[in-house]
Each structure stands twice: as structure tokens, then as C-alpha cells.
Amino acid sequence: MKKENIFVETYGCQMNEYDSDRIINSLGANPVSDAKSADIIIVNTCAIREKADHKAISATGKYQKLKKENPNLIIGMSGCVAQLYGKKLLKDIPYLDFVLGPRGIPKLPEIIKGIKDGTSHRTIETSMDVQDVFDVNPYHQEGKISGFVSIQQGCNKRCAYCIVPTTRGNEINRPMKDILEESRILISKGAKEITYIGQTVNSWKYEKLKFYDLLNHLQELEGLERIRFTTSFPRDITSKMISSMKNNNKVCRQLHLPVQSGSNDVLKEMNRTYSIEWYRDSILKLKEAMPDLALSTDIIIGFGNESDNDFEQTMNLINDIKFDTVYSFKYSVRPGTPGEKMKFHVPDKVASERLQILQSRQREITLQSNVEKVGKIFNVLIEGRSKQNPDDLFGRTTHNKVVNIKDIDAKNIGKILKIKIIDAMQNSLVGELN
Ligand code: SAH
Ligand code: F3S
DSSP states (O other), rough: OOOOOOEEEOOHHHHHHHHHHHHHHTTTOOOOOGGGOSSSSEEEESSSSHHHHHHHEEEEHHTTHHHHHTOEEEEEEEEEHHHHHHHHHHHHHHOEEEEEEEGGGHHHHHHHHHHHHTTTOOOEEEOOOOSSOOOOOOOTTTTSSSSEOHHHHHHOOOOTOHHHHHHHHHHHEOOOHHHHHHHHHHTTTTEEEEEETTTTGGGGGTEEEEEHHHHHHHOOOTTOEEEEOOOOOOOOOHHHHHHHHHHHHBOOOEEEEEOOOOOHHHHHHTOOSSSSHHHHHHHHHHHHTTTTTTEEEEOOOOOOTTOOHHHHHHHHHHHHHSSEEEEEEEOOOOTTTTGGGGOOOOOHHHHHHHHHHHHHHHHHHHHHHHHOOTTTTEEEEEEESSSSTTEEEEEOOTEEEEEEEESSOOGGTOOOEEEEEEEEOSSSSEEEEE
């Protein structure tokens, strides 16, 4: 039987990218890059900020025309927007065939079958009570150098602004043997680097094992050269985790540690459960153990009662720590979160001004950190053809910096090579074989 063609449009975080690959694999379908040739189109959505929601709905609109041309085409929406608005989406989008929450992926084959044989119509699957959340592994492309493996679904923290616990449910940790098994599949297909993902990866635990035990076991995987993980939660940084990172020769010298704000008052309102002193102290310990550790963070601007003084403390933090990268966002109120009930909201104009100040200062810090790398030599894992110039290749340093490399043969893809940095851009480096 001919495999069906599937086109998945993905929005949002790495977890969604991973889920899109699970969707493809659950159906054993053939992924295509052009929606016109698809038998099934799925928009996998993100609800983290209001803008993301709107994007999901308008993205789906593009496919209405294709459905008119081909009435057998199946169009579905998955991901966090699907979970959040459920039935309402079927009502508002008349050509949508199904709505599928992040926990429902193992049920997808059944849903598609039902739609095809006419036993079900306009299906909705948003139950949180699903046992087999990890049942379907993703479609892993042959020859991909760097891939993801999920170790955790959902989140048990309750940050006041965040929709994730609503859309993805409580934390469920994946058994270690399944994590190792999927890692081996990836490695057998050519992966040299794996990023282990979860909303708060370092809170992972299974039976008697903790996250640092998992890191130690992952190091033993033959053929795996590099280990990354994201996102870490500051409160769950432990000294055992730090020493396991330090002593693990595969763990990259890079950590994404969202701080959200530099002010204790704001952190408290956010329910982040750590103080800024705790955060700074964790960074100090991490840097003491791994002096060349590259740090990145997330910051929300304009949450709750954030005052000029609170914002100044956030600026002090980014000036002190000098993160390599800061992902910063204006606070967006999300339905059903504790933040929605807060009376005071920072006026949009003030939040925009603060965001602009922070982003322009951070651009300087990032560029400075890139410029300092010129003339130095780094081990770079070569991943593929450069996005800007297909004659060049690109790779990443242990610090997760993208390096575009000139005059280099494509047979080097998959190798770790010594690359000399010859130029620095705002978001990447330029290098040559040393
Ligand atoms: N689990 C991760 C990331 C969750 S979402 C963590 O522990 O932080 C990714 C980022 O989106 C967050 O770190 C936060 O900075 C941002 N974010 C989440 N909710 C938001 C909201 N309502 N408005 C603006 N930014 C938000
Ligand atoms: Fe969201 Fe906080 Fe969890 S940001 S994903 S509730 S750690």
C-alpha cells in the first residue's frame, strides 16, 4: 500500500518539533515539504503567548483552499492551542477534521482511520488522562547529525504566567531504559549529538534515579559525541548535577537557565520558587566547576507589578552575568493562569520600552562575546550545509555557537573539527579549517 503523504507545520518550542516527528511516525506516513502534495495536513501549535495563538489559527486558514480542491484531504490541529480551545476550534474552523492535544498523539492512527472509514467525524482528543504518553517515538531522519530525545512531558511548577501546565499537564518522567533505547536509534541513524528535552529537564527522576544519574548513563552511549539538555529549572540545580556535568566529557559547556526576572518581588509574584540570590549563587557554582560554561536565559518583561526599580535589577543581572543569549518577551496574559487574575498590568508602552532597552543592551553583550572568539580555535561538530550560503557548511561549538565555515568539503559533515574563528556576526561566527 502506498504511504500517505503528510505535511506538518510546526510552531513553538523544541517539544513541538519533537511532537511533529512523533505525529509523522505514529502514522508511518511520508513527510513532504509541500502542503499541496499532502493527504494529511496538521498544524502543530503553540499557545505560550497570545500572538502564537493567533498565528496557529491563521496558519490553518491557508489550507482551506486545498480542501476545496481535494475533499479527501484531512486537516487537523494539534499542540497547545488545540488543547486549550478544544471544541471551540471545531466550531470556529468548519473545515477542520480533528483537534488533538499534546498527550493524544498515540491515538492519532485511530482518529485518522475513523475519519477515513466514516465511523467518526470531526474528532476531538484532548484528554489528559493518557497513560501511554511516550508510546510513539518520533520519525528520525537518516543522517541527521543532531537530534532530540524527550525525557519528560508536562510540568509540575506553577509559574503564575504560564499556560504549559494547562496545555501539557503534570510532569511525567520517561523511564531511563526508553530514553537509552531511543538514543541508540538516533545514533544508529547517524546522530552524533542529542539534546534531551523537557520543561524542567533537571527535575527528571525515575524510580531511584535522578537527573545526574541519567547524565552518567548517557555518557556511556557508544557513538554519541555530545550531550545537551534543555530547559533547566534554577531551583533544581544541585551540586551533584554540577559535578556530573563537570565530569562528563560529552556534556556540552552550555546551559539554558531561564531566570525570568532579576527582582525578588517579581520572582515571588511569578511563583518561581527561587530568589535572585539563589540564582546568582547557582551560576557562581556552575562557573566555578566549569569556567567556560556558556549561559543563556529567558526573561519576561512587564509582569504583574514590575516597577522601574524591578526592571533595573533585571538589567543589573544581565550586565553582571553577561549571558551569551537572552530570549526576552513582553508578558502576555494567558487564559486560566493565576496571572490572568492579577489586577495591575504594566502598560504596554512601558513594557515595550523596557523590552527595547534590554534587547539593545543584550545585543551588545552577545556581539562582544562573539567578537572575543575571533582568532581562537574551537572544536566544531559539522552538521550540514549553511543556511545562508549552501556552498559553506555550518556547525556548532560546545557553547552552542553557530559557525559558518568556508572552503570545506561536505564529506566532513558529522565530524568534530578544529575550526579557527575569523569573523564574528551578531548571531553567528565565521570560521575556517585550522
Ligand atoms: N519550561 C521552561 C520554559 C517554558 S516556556 C521554563 O522553565 O522556563 C518558554 C519561555 O516563554 C519561558 O521561559 C518564558 O520566558 C516565556 N513565557 C512563558 N509564558 C509567558 C507569557 N505568558 N508571556 C510571555 N512570555 C512567556
Ligand atoms: Fe511554565 Fe514555569 Fe513550567 S515557565 S513550563 S510553569 S517551569
